[in-house]
Amino acid sequence: MSLPTPLTGVVPPLCTPLTPTGEVDTRSLTALAERLIGAGVSGLFVLGSSGEAAYLSDRRRRVVLETVTEAAAGRVPVLAGVIDMTTERVLDHARTAVESGVDGLVATAPFYTRTHPVEIADHFRRIRGGAGLPLFAYDIPASVHTKLTPATVLPLAAEGTLAGLKDSSGDDGALRRLLVEVRRRGLHTSFSVLTGSELAVDGALLAGVHGVVPGLGNVDPEGYVRLYQHARAGRWERAAAEQDRLVALFAITDVGDPAAMGGSSSALGAFKAALHLLGVIDCPATTPPQVPLGDAAVKSVRQLLEYGGLLP
Amino acid sequence: MSLPTPLTGVVPPLCTPLTPTGEVDTRSLTALAERLIGAGVSGLFVLGSSGEAAYLSDRRRRVVLETVTEAAAGRVPVLAGVIDMTTERVLDHARTAVESGVDGLVATAPFYTRTHPVEIADHFRRIRGGAGLPLFAYDIPASVHTKLTPATVLPLAAEGTLAGLKDSSGDDGALRRLLVEVRRRGLHTSFSVLTGSELAVDGALLAGVHGVVPGLGNVDPEGYVRLYQHARAGRWERAAAEQDRLVALFAITDVGDPAAMGGSSSALGAFKAALHLLGVIDCPATTPPQVPLGDAAVKSVRQLLEYGGLLP
Amino acid sequence: MSLPTPLTGVVPPLCTPLTPTGEVDTRSLTALAERLIGAGVSGLFVLGSSGEAAYLSDRRRRVVLETVTEAAAGRVPVLAGVIDMTTERVLDHARTAVESGVDGLVATAPFYTRTHPVEIADHFRRIRGGAGLPLFAYDIPASVHTKLTPATVLPLAAEGTLAGLKDSSGDDGALRRLLVEVRRRGLHTSFSVLTGSELAVDGALLAGVHGVVPGLGNVDPEGYVRLYQHARAGRWERAAAEQDRLVALFAITDVGDPAAMGGSSSALGAFKAALHLLGVIDCPATTPPQVPLGDAAVKSVRQLLEYGGLLP
Amino acid sequence: MSLPTPLTGVVPPLCTPLTPTGEVDTRSLTALAERLIGAGVSGLFVLGSSGEAAYLSDRRRRVVLETVTEAAAGRVPVLAGVIDMTTERVLDHARTAVESGVDGLVATAPFYTRTHPVEIADHFRRIRGGAGLPLFAYDIPASVHTKLTPATVLPLAAEGTLAGLKDSSGDDGALRRLLVEVRRRGLHTSFSVLTGSELAVDGALLAGVHGVVPGLGNVDPEGYVRLYQHARAGRWERAAAEQDRLVALFAITDVGDPAAMGGSSSALGAFKAALHLLGVIDCPATTPPQVPLGDAAVKSVRQLLEYGGLLP
DSSP states (O other): OOOOSSOOEEOOBOOOOBOTTSSBOHHHHHHHHHHHHHHTOSOEEESSTTTTGGGOOHHHHHHHHHHHHHHHTTSSOEEEEOOOSSHHHHHHHHHHHHHHTOSEEEEEOOOSSOOOHHHHHHHHHHHHHHHOSOEEEEEOHHHHSOOOOHHHHHHHHHTTSOSEEEEOSOBHHHHHHHHHHHHHTTOTTTOEEEEOOSSSHHHHHHHTOSEEOOGGGGTOHHHHHHHHHHHHTTOHHHHHHHHHHHHHHGGGGGOSOTTTSOHHHHHHHHHHHHHHHTTSSSOOOOOTTSOOOOHHHHHHHHHHHHHTTSOO | OOOOSSOOEEOOBOOOOBOTTSSBOHHHHHHHHHHHHHHTOSOEEESSTTTTGGGOOHHHHHHHHHHHHHHHTTSSOEEEEOOOSSHHHHHHHHHHHHHHTOSEEEEEOOOSSOOOHHHHHHHHHHHHHHHOSOEEEEEOHHHHSOOOOHHHHHHHHHTTSOSEEEEOSOBHHHHHHHHHHHHHTTOTTTOEEEEOOSSSHHHHHHHTOSEEOOGGGGTOHHHHHHHHHHHHTTOHHHHHHHHHHHHHHGGGGGOSOTTTSOHHHHHHHHHHHHHHHTTSSSOOOOOTTSOOOOHHHHHHHHHHHHHTTSOO | OOOOSSOOEEOOBOOOOBOTTSSBOHHHHHHHHHHHHHHTOSOEEESSTTTTGGGOOHHHHHHHHHHHHHHHTTSSOEEEEOOOSSHHHHHHHHHHHHHHTOSEEEEEOOOSSOOOHHHHHHHHHHHHHHHOSOEEEEEOHHHHSOOOOHHHHHHHHHTTSOSEEEEOSOBHHHHHHHHHHHHHTTOTTTOEEEEOOSSSHHHHHHHTOSEEOOGGGGTOHHHHHHHHHHHHTTOHHHHHHHHHHHHHHGGGGGOSOTTTSOHHHHHHHHHHHHHHHTTSSSOOOOOTTSOOOOHHHHHHHHHHHHHTTSOO | OOOOSSOOEEOOBOOOOBOTTSSBOHHHHHHHHHHHHHHTOSOEEESSTTTTGGGOOHHHHHHHHHHHHHHHTTSSOEEEEOOOSSHHHHHHHHHHHHHHTOSEEEEEOOOSSOOOHHHHHHHHHHHHHHHOSOEEEEEOHHHHSOOOOHHHHHHHHHTTSOSEEEEOSOBHHHHHHHHHHHHHTTOTTTOEEEEOOSSSHHHHHHHTOSEEOOGGGGTOHHHHHHHHHHHHTTOHHHHHHHHHHHHHHGGGGGOSOTTTSOHHHHHHHHHHHHHHHTTSSSOOOOOTTSOOOOHHHHHHHHHHHHHTTSOO
């Protein structure tokens, strides 16, 4: 299917379920995709940070792409992260993604190396030109240590290089300035702005974003779909109440012991533990060298799911 | 007057007008305070970042405190920034502020030195105990290079050390998590959360903040008061439209040449240039070593004020 | 050949010459390797930051590995960078490197994702166990945004997971503390500490490092070999004079216009421009999206080579 | 006395001993100054980071200045830190320092506020002009979050605004580039470069610095004087051995529990605990909100002093 222009609604960044031996668990991944589609999401984003893209070999990335495009079966568009250090390596991932039949690509600025706005713009142009699919820029300074600026993004939006932006910068002031300028230039009908924050989606929708890419949407997709629908219908207090509930649920990402594991491991481990407890995936394993959640942490995840009404 | 509990509404961080020779221009400062009170603000915050606190000598800080408390004359509460590196130095500023008759204090975490959450908590307790006035924590990692966490703030709120928080972190996800927890603990009636962002106030109010401390509120206080009132009345789309207008006006902070001056100088210079063009203050000078705005930049400020309907 | 224990001397991180169409120029790469060996280096490090590892596809990385191992022909050991985000992806690179016949591997801490010391240690253990070759840790916080600490490195050195450390942190105080502790624990005969700084090699050798991995060594390998030999012979003032000369030559990395290109592009472009001017490689191209050096910049490189006595 | 041009040798940054009630302990401070002069230092630097300048009120800073200038009695020059956020505030400190009879001033770049190289240069020019004493720039990015560049420093050195630089950046590559350029421009006879690192002084002297400002020099001034003399006499291996011994002693700064106190508190607490154990000062207290060292930590300091031969 072709990507809607602009892309709107809830587009969860899918976790990548694994078997106990570390292979991609295609049955569980299909079940996760099915569940999200059933909840009313408007797209699936695979191989993002929540999908452990940084941890998966090229072979496993390919399995993820093929599994999810087959599971989606054209019912909703599939966006694929093509996360790598620089252009040539990103284009290799893009080729695999195109072969798998995805509907759009999501690429970050170059990382590991020091870069420059001129180089970032050239990077996105080469990816768009080389891959031939709609391209979203992924603004995630916590990972790539560069912030995409309006001066970089707006010309790329106007010229058609970028179909959209996934903003995981957490900088809602900068996001608002971008949105006001996108509308002022008449780009809001062709350029889709999605927030990657799961914690202030109501405010982001009030500010004018087209949609949301919430990691927590793996666990509670219905909640984010309700939040989105309340906002679209102008029921802002109800949207805020739904957001508050989801913010409380987000506490699952804190259950890991910060003395013993990284924040990434804790958050990804919690999403998978929740999906396992909810019966969606067969095994909560994350890829090494991430430290697995301990029993007490998993118990805390269960309690938070019960408290949030997701488990009886 | 005593500080309302909780403090709500629009509390602008006042610019500090200067004479051409660099003295505090008490006439202009009084006029600014009068104008803000007339616009319906619910408090005045002096000696914050917008007030050039970092640039003013102790003697000039004292003049600011005395001028604004006299101008406010008990009509609205006055909060005073007591910005300095560590506790003992902050307490010296607090003594002056108390003598000047302010109604509350605003202090950051220690800076210049490396610090620790245990030390930050002790810092706020010593300031509250030593000064005897309601105390707001000022979360401004861009200046102090430490982010206040809920684990630090919530106990201080519960025990009464902190009367509130001014959040200038720009991290609206973290802010939402704090707000949800403040309400869950029943602290929202005694602990006031104010956003220091001027760009996403509608979303922050939807998220539950009590009020806003907008630097741009020096220039367009009526706009922020309208935005606040729309939000309080549940007119969220009108609040968002007002916010969008103010976001466009915020472009005045970008008129300075980044090759020739710092971002601070550009923003503070633009606020003062606007106040000068609007006839509120007599002289747009900022304190050295800030680079003054050039003629072209001031012309851009004028055009943006005209475009925003603040000048004919 | 097997890697000497400990590895000492000058081990330049080879640039990767490209053809005008972007393929690895195997003739020029072979010539570069030959020139370095002829100058008396004690090892070759390929696919490091100076080798544009972040920019090269897997296919091109393989060509580099095969070309240099064949060129070295067992005369000096070859170390291969296996730069990627996390363990599984690094191990895929390690397999290719092992097949190509390299003598040791160089891996960074995980990047892109947030990590933790426990995970970093596990990462190195899995790479060492999976690849079966001597492993150097590459401490390069400018790229991976994590600093390796003695608490992480020393146990890995003691247990034999790490054969050495390439320290590109630029933190010579931390390096000295590590060196003192390495000697105190008797690890200096089995664990090799190499500095990745090209600017303070004399001081690092005085502090006790085993060797140096200088990017500028591509351009002036004889200079670094002389510097190393002076130090080993206790001729410290002559070592310092040689270092001063090389520091002046390092100005070639500044010729790029910072308004138009990144620091990485400028430095890598300058090394290649110099190698081209010296007749070692056929084409000075760097991989996109790096901005190429302009004519004026190349002229400055030539002048600095002449000033440094490398060109007549 | 007038400041030697250039200033060379060991210039320790004096700790500020306090009484149990938090007043400056003038007897102990005099004893410390006396001990350092007796050990052969070539100057005294008061109110630097090691002197807890960030923690001391203006009143206490004045007591420090008066005590140490009186104790020095013209035998060695006294440099005074004038640490504050911006120019006007720094000039207030400078006036006090001048009145106290110090021989030179040490100022950082502006902090708390965002700044710009043009503003930094203006800042130093205004301080030099306003205070009328030789001025050292204090490059301490860990505290002020700006790195002084050669492009800023060299013109200020050439025009006579700066008499020297205290480099506490820890970036020995950048330091070397500066030193080479200082000599190339013939500024090394008028402009004094001092390293603030206590851990790589041998290498810094080999690189050409004029002297060293070691915090650990409070505890073992004889060690640093010996290290300096070995270096000046070309006995580089003996200098390195002395440095190694001092590096081992520096472990006293790690005795604090990182879960319970900041790194600053641990280091400053350790210096004072050592001075107390050595009988130089009467009380090891540091200023609040620094967490004091616990008994176990003090015991570790004692053991390290014994191990280092400073206690029997």
